[in-house]
Amino acid sequence: MSETSTLDGVRPVTAGPRPLLWRRVGLLMLVVVVVAGLFGFLGDRVGVVEGTAGDGHHLRLEYAQTSRPGLDVPFQITVTRPEGLDPEVTLAITGDYLRLYETQGWYPEPSEQTRDGQWVYLTFATEGQPVMVIDFDAYIQPNAVLPRSGQLAVVVDGEPVDPLSFRTFLFP
Template sequence: MVDSTLQDLDDTTQVRAFWIRRAATVVLVLVVAAALFGFLGVRTGEVSASESGYDLSVRYPEIARGGLDTPWEVTVHNDQGFAKELTIAVSGDYFELFETQGFHPEPSDSTRDATMLYLTFTAPQGDTFVVSYDAYVQPSSQRGAAATVAVVESPEHPDPLVEVQYRTRLSP
């Protein structure tokens, strides 16, 4: 005679469910902690290089999200000052991530070849030039992009005097 109706039941399903719930809780806690400490949010990066008498620095969106404003700013410094014009080359497809209000200051000329966008500016007085790009990530953008920014002599002479490379990643 059996005294219990639970005697033949298998309890391994309950133990497995217990560990699955515990693992899911740990994953949830890790995601919340990552969000609290800013690992899942928008982040700005900066890269710089010095060569041929030029110091080039680019502040860019390292991690961005669709629909949000993003910083993009290039600073070029040359102790000797600049000639009549300054040309900055940027990977041509990089700006496809963004909706824009434009460059500040506006380039006096721009041209594009198969890989690069060349922005030519009237050289500033002094030894430092700063250009910013007023933009936000297109809401439909799903993937990030890598970019190269360089100071070049001109679009006709595109060998970089100084260049930096970086990557923008997009999060959902």
């Protein structure tokens, strides 16, 4: 071919078509993502964990199992005790987990809030009721990208007892 030919470097027909493997792999990945989105696997999910703690307390936590940064998420704690709660109940929540949130506050507000190296301790007045529901008005921080694990426990005799474990996974 001459120096001015536009066919220099063009793959000859006799070499056959280029492998379609990479195009097919890319298309398959796209289909998997679309189908996962259609069936709700990539969306927000609410998780629930519950269990018993010392002194007959029953804990239930409704939280964001999967979410995206910047979205409002549920975080509701229910503490029950058939014979009635003590006048004050102290809960312990993993402090590092709470850094995942931008918060508007706890409802009801704790009468006392302290922190040590691992736990945030929240003390609530219960007035002896058998059930107490606590809401955490919060959303995931816009700069949060990594999943976080946490624990929640009732504090009995100054120590968190039988903590519930949970994990929030974040999608970009």
